Amino acid sequence: MDHNSAVDYWEKFATHAFDNSEQSVMTRCTLISSSGRAVPCAFCFTFKRDIFDIPLAIVGNFLPILG
Numbered sequence: 001m002d003h004n005s006a007v008d009y010w011e012k013f014a015t016h017a018f019d020n021s022e023q024s025v026m027t028r029c030t031l032i033s034s035s036g037r038a039v040p041c042a043f044c045f046t047f048k049r050d051i052f053d054i055p056l057a058i059v060g061n062f063l064p065i066l067g
Contacts, residue, residue, distance in 0.1 A: 001029055001030065001031055001032065002029075002030045002031075002032055002038065004030070005029035005030050005031075008027065008029065009027075009029065009045075012025050012027060012045075013045075013058070016047065017047065017055050018055070023046060023047055023049075024044055024045065024046040024047070025044065025045055026042070026043070026044040027042075027043065027044075028040065028041065028042050028043070028065075029041055029042075029043055029062075031062065031064075039064055040064070040065045041062045041063060041064050041065060042062075042063050042065055043060060043061060043062045043063065044060070044061050045058050045059065045060040045061075046058070046059045046060075
């Protein structure tokens, strides 16, 4: 991820990780390919919680935005 996308991800994570009102978050980000090219993406991350509602795993899905 580029710097702004990484900061945005961690801000959203901190907001939603311990808030039981939302289970998933959908947003946009920019990934950096191995060749250094910026790839705009939409991504969603979902919190899987244990029986005490503590985040156990975070599942992320990335989809490149073409065009």
